[in-house]
Amino acid sequence: MAAQNSDTYPTMSMSDTQTALDSIYRTLISGCHILHYHRILDAYGHLSVRHPTRSDVFLMPKNMAPATVSSPADIVQYHVEDASPVISSSPPGYVERFIHSAIYKNYPEVQSVVHSHSPEVLPYTITGSSVPTFDIANFYHEGDIQDLLVRNGRLGENLSGYFSTDSTQCLQPVVLMRGHGFTAVGKGIEESIFRAIYTAQNASTQTTALALSSSAGVRKNGVASELHYLNQSEISPTTEMTEWSFMRPWRLWVREVDAEGLYVNLA
Numbered sequence: 014m015a016a017q018n019s020d021t022y023p024t025m026s027m028s029d030t031q032t033a034l035d036s037i038y039r040t041l042i043s044g045c046h047i048l049h050y051h052r053i054l055d056a057y058g059h060l061s062v063r064h065p066t067r068s069d070v071f072l073m074p075k076n077m078a079p080a081t082v083s084s085p086a087d088i089v090q091y092h093v094e095d096a097s098p099v100i101s102s103s104p105p106g107y108v109e110r111f112i113h114s115a116i117y118k119n120y121p122e123v124q125s126v127v128h129s130h131s132p133e134v135l136p137y138t139i140t141g142s143s144v145p146t147f148d149i150a151n152f153y154h155e156g157d158i159q160d161l162l163v164r165n166g167r168l169g170e171n172l173s174g175y176f177s178t179d180s181t182q183c184l185q186p187v188v189l190m191r192g193h194g195f196t197a198v199g200k201g202i203e204e205s206i207f208r209a210i211y212t213a214q215n216a217s218t219q220t221t222a223l224a225l226s227s228s229a230g231v232r233k234n235g236v237a238s239e240l241h242y243l244n245q246s247e248i249s250p251t252t253e254m255t256e257w258s259f260m261r262p263w264r265l266w267v268r269e270v271d272a273e274g275l276y277v278n279l280a
């Protein structure tokens with residue numbers, strides 16, 4: 014799972030590279046706004062994207078509330094190898110950028126990462142879930158600041174291991190983080206955001222269903238009725254369906270933030 018070698022970069026002219034960068038800046042900024050608009054990010058949490066022509070670099074806003082990101086000047090380029098800034102004089106970045114660097118390093122197919130502290134998802138990180146859940150307490154070393162934040166490359170590596178499953182070697186699109194939030198990945202910004210938004214919406218729906226099933230109104234003979242989750246045979250087709258359909262909500266979400274006065278996108 015090594016990162017793509019620099020010898021394999023696609024050949025692009027300077028103007029093509031700049032055009033690709035301009036496009037990715039605009040999408041990244043819109044993505045930050047969309048994640049705030051949908052309450053996936055507040056003042057905390059972050060979105061990143063791999064560089065369009067350099068697989069060993071990723072782009073991420075500097076240390077600021079995502080809703081207020083407005084131009085390429087707000088975005089910093091980091092090395093995938095160690096989350097260090099490509100330009101040493103770059104403004105300070107997010108403490109948890111190691112979440113992003115480790116995932117890009119270990120999964121070449123991942124092009125975008127969202128890290129969120131969504132309150133809809135948080136209960137599932139502390140009550141148990143069938144979704145892989147990373148408990149940072151199992152990985153602290155002596156001297157680590159134990160504030161749940163992924164503060165270094167080692168902890169980022171530990172988290173990134175939860176995105177591969179031993180049984181199928183398939184990429185896990187979402188990993189929960191105990192007492193902290195979740196991280197979602199995708200083959201592009203649009204897909205990672207789709208995953209993040211619907212992770213929170215699905216968590217909210219499941220919470221409501223669990224509450225209903227426990228209420229007196231739906232009890233049978235005093236026993237709470239069971240929830241009916243997806244069958245095994247439904248998982249693969251529904252996954253495929255979401256993978257070809259995410260551009261429809263994306264276009265809506267871009268229009269929503271473009272129409273909202275709070276958000277500025279100068280890219």
Ligand SMILES: [Zn+2]
Nearest residue numbers: 109128193194
């Ligand atoms: Zn966090």
